[in-house]
Amino acid sequence: MARLFGTDGVRGVANTELTAELALALGRALARVLEERGGGQPRIVVGRDTRASGELLEAALSAGLMSAGALVVPLGVMTTPGVSYLTGALGATGGAVISASHNPPEYNGIKFFDPQGRKLPDELEEAVEGLVAEAGGGAGFVPPVGGAVGRRQAAADAGDRYLAHLRQVAGTGLEGLRVVLDCAHGAATPWAPAAWQAVGARVTVIHDAPDGTNINVGCGSTAPQALAQVVRQQGADLGLAFDGDADRVIAVDERGHIVDGDAILAILALDMAARGELAGNTVVATVMSNLGLERALKAAGLRLVRTRVGDRHVFEAMEQGGFVLGGEQSGHIILRRHAVTGDGILTGLALAAVMVRAGKPLSQLAAVVQPVPQVLLNVPVTRRDGWEEEPSIQAAIAAARQRLGEEGRILVRASGTEPLIRVMVEGDDAALVRELAESVAGAIRRALGSPAD
Structure with a gap:
């Protein structure tokens, strides 16, 4: 089996x-x-x-x-x-x-x-x-x-207990904050609006009519563009887009700009460090997090520890090192003093609390991270195993690394759930990053892609 x-x-x-x-x-x-x-x-x-x-x-x-x-x-x-x-x-x-x-x-x-x-x-x-x-x-x-x-x-x-837990994490001071919530027609629908209303926010909710077939369809954390439009139209302070089970969140600032998990991690890290709550002055993230996050943390005297892709690996590294903040670029953020897994609603409340404490809009807080150009390509393949032994693929990766030099990164890995090989390249030269990503993806496609490709 x-x-x-x-x-x-x-x-x-x-x-x-x-x-x-x-x-x-x-x-x-x-x-x-x-x-x-x-x-x-x-x-x-x-x-x-x-x-x-x-x-x-x-x-x-x-x-x-x-x-x-x-x-x-x-x-x-x-x-x-x-x-x-x-x-x-x-x-x-x-x-x-x-x-x-x-x-x-x-x-x-x-x-x-x-x-x-x-x-x-x-x-x-x-x-x-x-x-x-x-x-x-x-x-x-x-x-x-x-x-x-x-x-x-x-x-x-049970539901009342969970809402009380979320409200305790949020604390006070969020009254009157204008928030737009994209529930992705998913599990956040009964809970995110209730949590935000409980802390006194002025809440607008979209994509909150699940019918069993519309979860994640053109909405939520994987498609936050509609949320961004509503935030701009309403002049809201913050938008939050959850995924289907609400363990992830992607934010939108007051200008309608996307704020991903890397930026959320940086904002939370700087606030926690300033209050003496960031254990080891360390943040845990995966190999997929942008170099911009690493540079922002380093400039503040903080450290980034990278793990394999997957929140399981992030949490394991946090436990082993005694660290309290970690997550993924996708918006899966773990606040270990409050939860043992990512919680999009909890993360959104914590992010808003930082905005209130700092007295700054989200756009200003998120500007601490200046992402470097990053390209992620998903290459359909006939098999995910054994790609590491393909000489043509390894040659393409080696050539790309040589051209990229010390100021960039390349990561190739098999998807854990789909017949895909994922290629990520990042560096300061956007044109070169795109060229190298396409080159490696092409080698994978020729070696392992289906005949139709």
Whole structure:
């Protein structure tokens, strides 16, 4: 069986790749693994985003959990960071969220959390995967009967707990701030407006009518242009665009300019450092973050630690180093004193608090980062494995590095979820960056692309 878990849980086209049968098997396996590792009856918090397939997969996953004797705490539509927070706050054994994040509506995914709300470690994912591979739930599995069968266990105050957590992070002073929220027709829809209204902001909400098929379509963090237009039209102070499960946020300043995750990290880092709250004067980001972020932090006497792509790797480096701020250019920001995963709503509130403390508009704060030209190309390939051994690809990368010199970077990696090889090149010469990115992408296309390419 091919590996189920990718960089962010199990993901695929719902009802063909990610089926009800697979969701049921995953639920049964998770319950067994958590019971064996922790002892006692597992209690699992389950939430989902607004995709049409979410109800189907939630029912199947919950049935699998209960078939192995677990209690299921259903949250309904809830953000991924909300599920993470509530897993810990409700004292659950683990958590599960059904979402494909920023992916198109036909996709869905399932990812699991440990009792602290952190993404399940590799060894437990492997244990779950091993049981899924065994027919009937695994060798020696005896289904519980009678009163031992799992049941649903509601937590009526779960949403209120999450909103109280967000409000506590925001603090005070945001009254009257004019904010436009793009909910991406996703899981942020019930929660982001409520959180901002609770802190007294003047809120306009767009893309908040999910129908199961419109999540992330022309809206949200992957398409913030509509948000930028509304911010300009309304003269708002701030715009925030979430992705489908609201673990990411991209901001828009009062002029309608996009403020990405790199700029958000810099703004938060400088504020935290000035208040003595930036542990180790260090920010953690991935290899995809722009050199402009690294230069801005260095100019302020701060350090950037880079990791592999993926919020899991960012969080691991933060834990190991005792650091409190990290994230990705995509807007997945982790404020480790408040959360163990990225939370777009929480990040937006924290960003607004910096604006209020500084008494400056977002455009002025974001100007600290001067991005260098960066080109990212996604090359469709017939296979993702083995590209490192292709001589023609390695020759093209080596030639590009030589021409780029010390003032730029080139990164080539396989996508963790799609049949793509990603090529990123950045440097001060925009024309050269584009030329070198196209050159490497061309070598990959010739070596691994489909005949139609």
